[in-house]
Amino acid sequence: MNEIKVNTLSNLYSIYFSQNFEGILKLLSSYNLLDRKVCIITDSNVDFYYGQSFMNTLKTVYKDVFKFTFPAGEESKNLNTVQKIYKFFIENKLDRKSLVFALGGGVTGDMAGFVAATYMRGIPFIQVPTTLLSQVDSSVGGKVGVDFLQHKNMIGSFYQPKFVYINLSTLNTLPTKQLSSGMAEVIKHGLILDKEYFSFVESVSDETFKLDKDILEKIIKRSCEIKSNVVSQDEKESGLxxxxxxxxxxGHAIETLLDFKLLHGECVSIGMIGAAYISYKNNLISKKDLERIEKVLTSYKLPTRFKNLEVDKIYEQMLLDKKTKNNKIKFILLSPIGNVLRVEDLNEQLIKSAISYVKSDVQ
Structure with missing residues (x-):
């Protein structure tokens, strides 16, 4: 089984790639994770396709297998749902030795990971991402948490999984809109760290939407390599x-103010154009580069403009972001494609001009 290692200060673990769920059984044995109660946490959409089959797979090696299903969507990613999961764990007598499986997309992985990190001060969990976005991004790196009072990921921690198990065949049931959302993070990886990878992604949009097995596997593995390399150097986001x-x-400000009506990747796509515009205005990339980036995002059916929000409201929301310090909004800029520059001294007028640039004239 192919694997990529993630070597953080708190944990060394692997990302495994497969075309089914059965391969996870040998891993559970080799990691000495048998002989315990286990619980699958998943959402209603993923449960429809994979909940029972994954549960049946686990039942071949575990006596006590439980499943908690919550309504699909970012609206469920909150402390109310977390409280229900805690109650479910207590009712079924899960203990410190018990094991959690996060079966689903980014919402499931973030929330299940947070539950695992905090229940009885921490129990082991395994990421089983089923969406492209979660496979290339959110399942890797140990960021876990929930939204709070309309602030995205405001409550959370860093808590690494025992391992990540990617069943590539789950993408066969992924809606096109979700596939596009995941591609935003893929494009981001190329833009910030690998110009050749960005060019490759730029050239395979047709194959990607046809769910070409080899293309998707290459994309997912390369994105996992890029993110695991960054996370291994800086686990808790203190720098790199x-x-x-x-x-x-x-992107996060738009996502929050629109009450999560746009998918995460869709908002990141808009945000990348905003950041690229600032990069252009600072002579870090050319106008041609800016137009190229937008063309690639559009080719993956991603939005590059928002509507029904005021520029000032977005700016104010950005000031509330957990990454903002002393009223200074941090930005990652391209310098050029394949390289980045971290800045926090941009003036308000320039930031608002970037927001205006990605604001649609059609309301």
């Missing part, structure tokens, strides 16, 4: 890992 926030500064 901040570059992974390219596009997220404006």
């Amino acid at each position: 890992r901040e570059i992974l926030n390219f596009g997220h500064t404006i």
Whole structure:
């Protein structure tokens, strides 16, 4: 089984790639994770396709297998849902030895990881990402948490999984909109760290939407390599890992103010154009580069403009972001494609001009 290692200060673990769920059984044995109660945490959409089959797979090696299913969507990623999961664990007598499986996308992985990190001061968990976005991004790196009072990922921690198990075949049931959302993070990886990878992604949009097995596997593995390399050097975002926030500064504000009506990747796409515009205005990339980036995002059916929000509201929301310090909004800029520059001394007028640039004239 192919694997990529993630070597953080708190944990050395691997990302495994497979075309089914059965391969996880040997891993569970080799990691000495048998003989315990286990619980699958998943959402209603993923449960429909994979909940029972994954549960049946685990039942071949575990006596007590439980499953907690929550309504799909970012709206469920909060402390109310977490409280229900805690109650479910207590009712089924899960203990410190018990094991959690996060089966689903980014919402599931973030929330299940947070539950695992805090239940009885921490129990082991395994990421089993089923969406492209979670496979290339959120399942890797140990960021876990929930939204709070409309602030995205405001409550959380860093808590690494025992391992990440990617069943590539789950992408066969992924809606096109979700596939596009995941590609935003893929494009981001190329833009910030690998110009050749960006060019490759730029050239395979048709194959990607046709779910070409070899292309998708190459994309997922390369993105996992890029993110695991960054995370291994900076587990808790004290420096280098901040570059992974390219596009997220404006994107998170839009995502929050629109009450999560746009998918995470869609908001990141808009945010990347905003950040690229600032990069252009600072003579770090050319106008041609800016137009190229937008063309690539559009080719993956991603939005590059927002509507129904005021520029000032977005700016104010950005000031509330957990990455903002002393009223200074941090930005990751391209310098040029394949390289980045971290800045926090941009003036308000320039930031607002970037927000205006990605604001649609059609309301």
